[in-house]
Amino acid sequence: MSLKKVIVENSVGMVLAHDITQIIPGVKKGPLFRKGYIVTEKDIPQLLTLGKEHLYVWEQQSGWIHEDEAANRLANAATGESSNFEISSPKEGRVNIASTVNGLLKIDTERLTSLNSLGGLVMVTVHTNRPVQKGEIVAGTRVIPLIIEEEKIIAAEKLCSANEPLIKILPYRLRHAGMIITGSEVKKGRIKDGFGPVVKEKLAVFGVDVVVSTYVEDDCGKISKAIQSTLAQSVDMVVVTGGMSVDPDDVTPSAIKATGADIVSYGAPVLPGSMFMLAYLDNRPIMGLPGCVMYNGVTVFDLILPRILAGERISARELAVLGHGGLCLNCPVCHYPNCALGKGI
């Protein structure tokens, strides 16, 4: 198809090649005539008052496609036509991509940049590794010109679907957690446990149940044994709270090491949460949670947990890159994940 420019008075009976938007300040912004509309005699005065003395109408031409069709094709290619996404009807060449499930959003950011370097089209997303909910819009795509060479869309489709889709949602796979609350003051009843309820609630958001829960005093051997016996009860992961810092009674990192687990990192470049430990034993994650996870609203735990639950194995490098954007600004009202925390990747 190609465009033909005609004088508005000569457009009666012709097929409109684009939406015509009406804006009434403070009242309305939206299309008055839609692409594909056949112009009638009575529309002419209204078109003239909208400032349209000329219109673009369609002239069929092979090798070119309309922006709406192109945007639709791009959205389908980017999501691999997965049922985890719902693609909206095109509007003025824009298509929205929404999640139909709760899960971890994965964007191949390198390929996204390559796609957006092709020119003539844009693919725009929220950040990768975001925990998304059913119904949330996660991406939008728009074709810049009204019609575009089909060849360009074919190249974009190839890029979108190479090996695996550009945009994916990973379901949360881990369901059962074990929790070890350390601290002699808690074990001996000097204070009430305030950590367990916080962790339980954070896990429950993702549908994870704490199926084993143990209180242990600040003793390396006892904590280490508790981790092993918790893992023996077929949990998918273990969280150990407290004792992560540098006091003589902070023995949790040593206890995790003593289980023989592979230590990915002791320390993570996120504030709060810098004393975090991640380790794996028999491919099951063990997380050492510093006191700030109990105290602060959002910490490194909130950044890493959705990825762990989606079954990703987190490397030391993936923790290291969190430093860029890892500083919580302690806003008076927290809007996480709608903020910069953890978005430097």
Ligand SMILES: Nc1nc2c(c(=O)[nH]1)N[C@H]1C(S)=C(S)[C@@H](COP(=O)(O)OP(=O)(O)OC[C@H]3O[C@@H](n4cnc5c(N)ncnc54)[C@H](O)[C@@H]3O)O[C@H]1N2
């Ligand atoms: N010299 C340094 N001091 C601290 C550092 C550091 O790098 N150098 N790091 C700070 C950071 S960051 C954090 S976070 C905390 C880490 O604390 P821990 O994980 O070692 O926490 P604890 O010492 O076990 O407890 C701190 C505080 O919280 C209370 N607590 C602990 N567990 C519970 C529980 N289950 N229920 C209620 N209250 C609990 C505990 O009684 C302590 O009062 O260290 C900084 N210091």
Ligand code: MOO
């Ligand atoms: O582990 Mo503390 O990590 O930064 O508040």
